[in-house]
Amino acid sequence: MTTDQATANPLRRSGRLHCNVFFLAAGLGIGAWASSLPLLAAGVGLNKGELGLVLLCFALGAIVLMINVGRYIDRVIGNQALSLCGSLVFGAVFLVIPFVGNPIALGGCVLLAGAAFGTLDVAMNTQASQIERETGRHLMSSFHAVFSIGNLAGAFLVGQLIGYGGDLRACLGAAGVLVMGLAVAARLIAANADHAAPAAGEDAHAADTALDASQRALIVLLGTVAFLALLAEGGMMDWTAIYMIDILGASRSHGAYAFAVFAAAMAGGRLVGDAVTRRVGHVRLVRAGGFVCALSVAILLVTDSAAVSLVALALCGFGVANMVPAVFASAGHVGGKAAGRAISIVTTMGYSGLLLGPALLGFLAQATSLVVSFVLITLAFLLIAAVTIQLDRSLRRRQARR
Known part of the structure; x- marks a missing residue:
């Protein structure tokens, strides 16, 4: 094994690790969000149609960012930075939502949460695709497996908190803190590894x-x-x-x-x-x-x-x-x-x-x-x-x- 190969292998492993942590953060957030919807509907007094409007706000925020954020990845600030920003905002909005009682203000908060998730989703999937190309292996299912594990962790967290009498503040608050903590951990892993991958912008242009x-x-x-x-x-x-x-x-x-x-x-x-x-x-x-x-x-x-x-x-x-x-x-x-x-x-x-x-x-x-x-x-x-x-x-x- 050459020196370059020996250096590349740990860099690729660290790249997969920090990408997996972002997938875990995204999955945990979505799992907690989905499991907390009954609490949200009951707390604000939303019927199924109104809850559908709340979910539509999440959708609109995410889709607008998904359509537009890809052109900026690595061309402006890079997919790692976008993953970090998306995760931090996603988790932070979770901390705010339980304190919003006005349906219009709630829709705005959920719109922002959707935009943050859309940013995170595009950035982490772009990086996962790049890692697949670098390694020449089928890895997308394993990345999405980590996302599903995050879904499970988020749902289990909410179930446990509800079982012990926790309300919406406890459920989304705990999930938000964990999402932000995982995002910071992923960024530290990337920073310590100094992962030097080819720029996505160059690859996309080619x-x-x-x-x-x-x-x-x-x-x-x-x-x-x-x-x-x-x-x-x-x-x-x-x-x-x-x-x-x-x-x-x-x-x-x-x-x-x-x-x-x-x-x-x-x-x-x-x-x-x-x-x-x-x-x-x-x-x-x-x-x-x-x-x-x-x-x-x-x-x-x-x-x-x-x-x-x-x-x-x-x-x-x-x-x-x-x-x-x-x-x-x-x-x-x-x-x-x-x-x-x-x-x-x-x-x-x-x-x-x-x-x-x-x-x-x-x-x-x-x-x-x-x-x-x-x-x-x-x-x-x-x-x-x-x-x-x-x-x-x-x-x-x-x-x-x-």
């Missing part, structure tokens, strides 16, 4: 190649799958606890633990995701996940047993776990020299589903019932499986032309 017509068609299909997958995943994350409480009559702590089961299954699925992908391929993995998730949500809709509902949630979490990592990885392969542009399109379409979906499901629940919203989630999973059939055919035709 790959600034137009997508041809067949590539664009495939990217749209992948983006459609990403939109549906993240819409359904976001719906399960944000509305599972409320479904358990309002429809099945579970306690608030049980609702938080139900979300934790879903998040734990996602984490487990992503930990084995790279190995499974090597055996069956991205498209088959997504298709199987669509059928498994549709079946599990259907079971959740017809059961009145708490035990069966937890099993269904675990099955759904395992099925949805690797959809998004597989779609992002496929977009990179389809894009080729224009991989950056391809991933950008798919990411924007996908996260639009994640951030707008829960709000739309809230409006639908207010107009009809939460059961109808979960029926829509079931249909989204079935549509994913259907779209992958056309996607598989298009990929085969493109491969045959080469």
Whole structure:
């Protein structure tokens, strides 16, 4: 091993470590936020439609930043600094939200939280993609596994605090402090390692190649799958606890633990995701996940047993776990020299589903019932499986032309 190689290996390990810490911080924040929504709705007196508006504020803030922040990564202040800023603001807003009783002011705070999360999400995923290119290994599922572990930790934290009589201030306050602490820890790891990676701006410029017509068609299909997958995943994350409480009559702590089961299954699925992908391929993995998730949500809709509902949630979490990592990885392969542009399109379409979906499901629940919203989630999973059939055919035709 040469001196350069020996130096590069610990730098890459430290780069993966500090990127993982940011994924953990983001996951913990989202897990705590989703699990605290029943407390937020009860504390401010929000109905399902009004809660949907709050979630829409989060979505709008995040999407606006996701669309625009990518052009500044490494060109202006770098993805590490953006990850740090996004994490710190995300955690700080959590400390403020419990003290806001005015719905309009609450919407503004949630808009800012969404903008901070959008900044963090784009920056940390850009860095994860860069690490994949540097190492030549499939690592996206493992990064997203850490995000899911963070979801689990956030939900468990809220469940424990509620179980001991904690209110919204305790739940979001503790989560906010942890998010900010993890962000600082990640930055210290990066600073100590003095990680010298190629600038993302240079790499993106080198790959600034137009997508041809067949590539664009495939990217749209992948983006459609990403939109549906993240819409359904976001719906399960944000509305599972409320479904358990309002429809099945579970306690608030049980609702938080139900979300934790879903998040734990996602984490487990992503930990084995790279190995499974090597055996069956991205498209088959997504298709199987669509059928498994549709079946599990259907079971959740017809059961009145708490035990069966937890099993269904675990099955759904395992099925949805690797959809998004597989779609992002496929977009990179389809894009080729224009991989950056391809991933950008798919990411924007996908996260639009994640951030707008829960709000739309809230409006639908207010107009009809939460059961109808979960029926829509079931249909989204079935549509994913259907779209992958056309996607598989298009990929085969493109491969045959080469």
